Amino acid sequence: MxxxxxxxxxxxxxxxxxxxxxxxxxxxxxxxxxxxxxxxxxxxxxxxxxxxxxxxxxxxxxxxxxxxxxxxxxxxxxxxxxxxxxxxxxxWVLNEYKEDQFEKNKKLFRELARLHTISSKEITIAKEEREDHYEELTSRWEKEQEFLEEFVEACEKETYLSPFQLIYCLYYHDVSQALRFSRKKFDEWYEETKDHDKVRTVIVHGKISSEHFLYDERGYGYFHNFEGTRVGSPIHDLLPFLSRTLKSYPKYYDECIEWLMTYFQHISFRNEEMKLLLSYLAYPSTVISVVKKYFHTPKSKRNEMKFVKKIQRHFWLLKNTEYIIMRIDEYERQKKEQQQSQEGAST
The missing domain is CATH 3.30.200.20 (Phosphorylase Kinase; domain 1)
Structure with a gap:
């Protein structure tokens, strides 16, 4: 030095x-x-x-x-x-304990649930603040939905579609379906919580990943890289991890479901928290951003191949996410039916 x-x-x-x-x-x-x-x-x-x-x-x-x-x-x-x-x-942790990625992430999610549970705290929130968040996001999503509809109509009027326009038209139904599902869950979340004046917060790690979960010589896992830590909703740790993990070729991510189920088994996730998680997770924001960028790029500067590759990758993310959402939604439905059955048996 x-x-x-x-x-x-x-x-x-x-x-x-x-x-x-x-x-x-x-x-x-x-x-x-x-x-x-x-x-x-x-x-x-x-x-x-x-x-x-x-x-x-x-x-x-x-x-x-x-x-x-x-x-x-x-x-x-x-x-x-x-x-x-x-x-x-x-x-200085050597991190020499060897374990396959599936088991490592399973332990990571179990430990994340413990971190969120032990730091859980109710805070008071003004109803106006919740309402403002709902109206602001709803207004933005409505504008984005209108943009997607107008763009697909403009594409369909073209005599010869560009490669990007063609693939966007093919993807449009799935994208708009994801948007409608997201909006539905967001509306349900608001209806359920609009009169609540409390919200649960936890200490959020900020960037959970297997790279930030180290093992000592005994095989115990420890979080590090807490620089992005803050107080917020537990979903702020889950969403970025899922977004990074699911950004790949189309695949049924059953291992990802197991990691999430491990998390939910160790922390009691509330109904409204689950609806908000599904709403944010389903929203096709990355696809929309690619379409917007294509629309606002002058024709002379558009690289069709790059834009096609981009929308294809983000569409794969959307479809991988859709599978996770379907499984979580089914898990929630079964849990609700089981609770109703137990309540009926006890009366």
Missing amino acids: EPNQSSNLNEILKPYGVTPHFVENNGKVKKIFSNKGTLALKEISATTGVDFVRNVQRLFQLGYNRIVPIYPTLDGRYAVWNKDKLYYCMP
């Missing part, structure tokens, strides 16, 4: 009582060989750092210990401020 970098590093590590012997630079993470063992020093932006420190402290206070341990400084701080950046220190 350069002398000024070494001096800066010593300044950051001093509050921990750590003396570095050798440093491996891995971008925002530095592997520190020191007088206190092998450590990881990570840099985070000041904008996200405040939430990170607050939420990690809260989880520790709640007794949640499945986070890669974050070492406090000698005076009890969980991060060090230095030159407009925050730094935190933790052990």
